[in-house]
Amino acid sequence: MMIASPNSFTITHQLAEHFYAQMLLIRQTEQQFLELFAQGKLNGTVHTCIGQESSAVAVVNAMDTQRDIIFSNHRAHGHFLAYCGDVEGLLAEVLGREGAVCGGIGGTQHLHAGNLYTNGIQGGIAPCATGAALAEKMKRSGAITTVFLGDGTMGQGAVYESMNIAALWQLPILFVLEDNGIAQSTPKQQEHAGDLSTRAQTFGIQTFTADSFDVLALHQTTVAAVGLVRQQQCPAFLVVNCYRLGPHSKGDDTRSPEELAAVEQRDPLRQLELQIDPEQRQLIQQSVQQRIQAAVQDVLGRPFISREGKE
Ligand SMILES: Cc1ncc(C[n+]2csc(CCOP(=O)(O)OP(=O)(O)O)c2C)c(N)n1
Structure with a gap:
C-alpha cells in the first residue's frame, strides 16, 4: 500500500495529522516487536527507531515514492513503514511467517519493497545508493x-568514497545523516574527530541541517534539499540531529536514566501530538491501535515459512 503523496496536502494541520498517524504506526509497531521478543515469539534482534520516527516520516514524505529510490540501514523499520506502510508484511518478515515482505529471508535488517532497499552492513549501502x-x-x-x-x-x-564520486560526477543523491550521537554504546565524541556536519562540505556538497524534534520543520528542510538534488542533479547532505529513546537493540543502553528521561520530555511524537486536534488525535490513535492489533493476530496465526526443498 502506497501512502498518499504529501503534495496533495495543502493545509498544515492535515500534513501534521498524516505525519502523526505514520509516526504512531512506526512507534507502536516497534513497541510490538519488543513485546513479542519479551514473550519469546520473536527470534533474533531488532533495532528500533523509537524517538527517531520523525526523521523517517519527514524525509520519505519529501520524496516521490513512485520513482525515487531509498537505501536504508539496520535501523530501517521507520523508513520502510513511512515508505509503504506494510505492517503485516514487515511483521511476517520479522516473525518468519507466510506473507513476509522478503520471504522471511531478509529479516529485520534486509528489507525490500518497491524502490526501497535496506542492508545492515554499516556504510555498505552508500556505494550501492551512489550507483x-x-x-x-x-x-x-x-x-x-x-x-x-x-x-x-x-x-x-x-x-567518503561515495560522497567523492557523487560530487565529482554530480549525481542526484541525498545523503541523510541521522545523528543520534551514539553508535551502539560508543558516544560520537569518542569515535570521531571534528564535526560530522561539515564532512560533506569538503567535497563541495551542500549541507542542510535540522533536528527531529519538529517534524514539520524537518520536512520543510528536506523538501529544500530534495529540490536541490532533483533540479540541479547534484548531491546534497542532510544532517538530522535526533535522539534514540530505546536501546541500540536490546539491553545494550549505556546512557544514564537521567539523560534518557530528560530527552523523553522532548519526544518528537509527543511534540507533534500537542499540535493535533484532540478529537482527531483520538481517532488516529484508535485506528493505529486497531490496525496493529489486527495485524499481530493475523500474522501470528499464519504458518511459519517452510524452507523445505529450498535449501
Ligand atoms: C561493517 C559493520 N560493522 C559493524 C556492524 C555492527 N553494528 C551494527 S549497528 C552498529 C552501530 C551503528 O551506529 P550508527 O551508524 O551511529 O547508527 P545507529 O545504530 O545509531 O542508528 C554497529 C557497529 C555492522 N552492522 N556493520
Whole structure:
C-alpha cells in the first residue's frame, strides 16, 4: 500500500495529522516487536527507531515514492513503514511467517519493497545508493536516491568514497545523516574527530541541517534539499540531529536514566501530538491501535515459512 503523496496536502494541520498517524504506526509497531521478543515469539534482534520516527516520516514524505529510490540501514523499520506502510508484511518478515515482505529471508535488517532497499552492513549501502543515483542520471529518469546513515557509520571509508564520486560526477543523491550521537554504546565524541556536519562540505556538497524534534520543520528542510538534488542533479547532505529513546537493540543502553528521561520530555511524537486536534488525535490513535492489533493476530496465526526443498 502506497501512502498518499504529501503534495496533495495543502493545509498544515492535515500534513501534521498524516505525519502523526505514520509516526504512531512506526512507534507502536516497534513497541510490538519488543513485546513479542519479551514473550519469546520473536527470534533474533531488532533495532528500533523509537524517538527517531520523525526523521523517517519527514524525509520519505519529501520524496516521490513512485520513482525515487531509498537505501536504508539496520535501523530501517521507520523508513520502510513511512515508505509503504506494510505492517503485516514487515511483521511476517520479522516473525518468519507466510506473507513476509522478503520471504522471511531478509529479516529485520534486509528489507525490500518497491524502490526501497535496506542492508545492515554499516556504510555498505552508500556505494550501492551512489550507483543507483548514477543509473538514474544516465537514464535521465528524474528520480533521485536517498541513503540513510548513522553517525557511527560516518567512520566508514566507503561513505567518503561515495560522497567523492557523487560530487565529482554530480549525481542526484541525498545523503541523510541521522545523528543520534551514539553508535551502539560508543558516544560520537569518542569515535570521531571534528564535526560530522561539515564532512560533506569538503567535497563541495551542500549541507542542510535540522533536528527531529519538529517534524514539520524537518520536512520543510528536506523538501529544500530534495529540490536541490532533483533540479540541479547534484548531491546534497542532510544532517538530522535526533535522539534514540530505546536501546541500540536490546539491553545494550549505556546512557544514564537521567539523560534518557530528560530527552523523553522532548519526544518528537509527543511534540507533534500537542499540535493535533484532540478529537482527531483520538481517532488516529484508535485506528493505529486497531490496525496493529489486527495485524499481530493475523500474522501470528499464519504458518511459519517452510524452507523445505529450498535449501
Ligand atoms: C561493517 C559493520 N560493522 C559493524 C556492524 C555492527 N553494528 C551494527 S549497528 C552498529 C552501530 C551503528 O551506529 P550508527 O551508524 O551511529 O547508527 P545507529 O545504530 O545509531 O542508528 C554497529 C557497529 C555492522 N552492522 N556493520
